[in-house]
Amino acid sequence: MAADTASGPGAKGLRSALWEFLQGLGKTFMLPVALLAFCGILLGIGSSLSSGAVTDSVGFLKHEPFQTFFLALAQIGKVAFTFLPALFAMAIPLGLAREDKGVAAFSGFVGYASMLLGANFVLQRRGALESTDTKEDYDVTPVLGIESIDTGILGAVIAGIVVWRLHERFHRSKMPDALAFFGGTRSVPIISAVVLSAVGLAVPLLWPPLADGIASVGRGIASTGPFGPFLFGMGEALLRPIGLHHILVALFRFTDAGGSGMVCGEEVRGALNLFYAQLDCDQPSKAAADATDFLSQGKMATYLGGLPGAALAMYHCARPENRGKIKALLISGVVACAVGGITEPLEFLFLFVAPFLYVIHAVLIGLGFLAAALLGVHIGNTDGNLIDFFVFGILQGTATRWYVIPVLAAIWFVVYYVIFRFFITRFHLKTPGRDPGPAEDAGEVVTEHDHTHPTGEVHGAAGQPAGTATAVGLKGAPAILAALGGGANITSLDNCITRLRLSVEDMSLVDDDVLKANGAVGVMKLDDHNLQVIIGPQVQSVKDEIDGLMADGN
Structure with a gap:
């Protein structure tokens, strides 16, 4: 019995350390992947606008200055890939x-x-x-x-x-x-x-x-056919709330798990590597064409249609007097999703209040991958946003079957709207704007530590316009730091695309309500010392300001 007691905390500590390591490892992928995504856009624009298919249709692009410029873009875009x-x-x-x-x-x-x-x-x-x-x-x-x-x-x-x-x-x-x-x-x-x-x-x-x-x-x-992309898309979505999706995505983008094959006489491995190699090659490659099944095209039905439909459903389901308060929140979430390919600001509005709805959302993302693969769409890159749709879909010509995407997006918009409106009204889900309480006072900044939550709980934007009271920025950073227990309570601080990743000495000093009132979309307490605070696209500026405050001794 004593042995069991002794081994328990050790095993728990090991799990905590492993969890923290995997979280941190996934976060480190963001720096090269961000560069890769930008370089991919340069490569896509340069290669498409210098190709014979485009210059034959747009004659002035054949002139030397244009060709030099676009070929230079393509060459610069190779730096991250190389x-x-x-x-x-x-x-x-x-x-x-x-x-x-x-x-x-x-x-x-x-x-x-x-x-x-x-x-x-x-x-x-x-x-x-x-x-x-x-x-x-x-x-x-x-x-x-x-x-x-x-x-x-x-x-x-x-x-x-x-x-x-x-x-x-x-x-x-x-x-x-x-x-x-x-x-x-x-x-x-x-x-x-x-x-x-x-x-x-x-x-x-x-x-x-x-x-x-x-x-x-x-x-x-590959032997599973289009069900491989379905499982990949659903798995990425299910891992996103805990921040481990980066590891799964990297496995498919950069190793044989995402496919391999010859492109212009060279063996290439990984879905994203295959796609970028094909951009710089005039010879068609079946492996490169199949690789896009794991890339941007699968996300587009949800990112460009589905989640905007969910946002509209949440707006219509809000109390009439609260719709004005949550409009900016929902619009900014849709823009972040459709233009930036960042989904967390919308997903975390319903993840915490209706986890089953998030599971349905993950399945629908997987079905988006499945549908794009079955319909022969070939649009690559990383983000699934409007930029990818234009650069790697429309600019690459009709061979990408880009015209299928607007149809899928429209269908997903309707499906999401119907599903979300039904579940929100049927089960009285407290999505933003549905709670008539005083917490609805958008714009209020709270700094007092009046409430604490047991370690391990997950808290998010429920009935209130969850901490989207104001767009999170430098004004909210001091209150966020105070809600985390001050600089003395923070042992490590970092961020990924949308969330702060922290380790703290005393989790009881972390006040979820104050965090949400000052801009957090949600708070995830992973164990006794590790948590994530979901901020949104402005997380980097918030993290930098908190770093500055801590350096000043706050």
């Missing part, structure tokens, strides 16, 4: 490190390059670089100018995690006086080079079976 593994290897220690983040990022590059060189050494000793056949056996590819085994994003992620652990262990290390110059932060890239070189020596032995396993997963998903 160096993507290195970007991940730097972004992971940068995002996970608590101190000396610049040193961590620098060490990430050093470690990743060292791993490539370690693998290159083994390949040379085995004579694997002497002929084309042996190179193919080991899947040798030039990476950063080094002939090595192409471990792709997964290898870069592993390297980044190892470097992060080394950084946390050694960035404050002390050396004897004779070697003091190499101590502290300078020791991190040195140790990273040594350790990752050793890891690289093992790559030729360990990577082939791991790669075969991932490829088998990809083949299994």
Whole structure:
């Protein structure tokens, strides 16, 4: 019995640590993915407007200045695609490190390059670089100018995690006086080079079976036909509230799980990699065409039609006297969704008050992926917004079957509106504007800590216009910091696209009501010390202001 008691807290602590790590890891993907999305737009615009299909229809685009400009855009857009593994290897220690983040990022590059060189050494000793056949056996590819085994994003992620652990262990290390110059932060890239070189020596032995396993997963998903995209789209939506969707998405975008195939004579792995490679290739590739089933096109029915329909249903179901108060909230949520591809500001309005409605929403997202795949749509990139629809759908010509998307969006708009209106009225769900209480006073800023909630509860925008009282900005940051128990209560603070991710000393000091009154869409308490505060698209400015307040001793 005593043994069970002793093991309980330890197991709980391990789960908490693992949860915090996975949350943080998913967040680190955002920096390279954001660059990738922007570069993808440049590549899409440049490649489409310099292509013969477009210039034959729009004659003036054949003139040299236009061709030079658009070809330059396409070339610039290749930067993220070309160096993507290195970007991940730097972004992971940068995002996970608590101190000396610049040193961590620098060490990430050093470690990743060292791993490539370690693998290159083994390949040379085995004579694997002497002929084309042996190179193919080991899947040798030039990476950063080094002939090595192409471990792709997964290898870069592993390297980044190892470097992060080394950084946390050694960035404050002390050396004897004779070697003091190499101590502290300078020791991190040195140790990273040594350790990752050793890891690289093992790559030729360990990577082939791991790669075969991932490829088998990809083949299994491909064998399900359009149900693979359905499960992917639904799974991403279900993981989004807890912030682990980034890991699933990266697996499909950058590894064999999302497909693999030849594009212009080169083997490419991952749905997004295939799509970007095809943009720069005139030869059609079935693998690249199939890869879009896991990309933007599947989101568009929901992002451009479904969620706006849900927003209209919530508006119509609100009490008449409250509709004016929630109008700005709903409109900003629709704009963030349709233009930015950011869905959380709308999703968190009903996730907390009706989780079953969110499950229905996730299924409908999956059905959007299924419908787009069955109808032969081929629109790639990452966000599923109007920008992707225009750049990677309309500009690429009718071969993308972009004209199907408005039809699907219209159908999803009606379906969402009917479903949401029925459930809201039938079950009296407290979506924004349906509560007649005094909490409806939009614009009120609350700073007192009058209420606390047990750890583990999830609180969100229920009947009130949930903390959307005002658009969250710098004015609300001091109150948000106070509602989190002050700077002394915060042990770590970071953010992803829409939410603050925090660790606190004392969860009882966190006041959900004050957070919502000052702009939070919802609060998720993950365990005794970790929580997420859903803010919306302005989360970065809020986080930066809180950082400044904490630096000033608040």
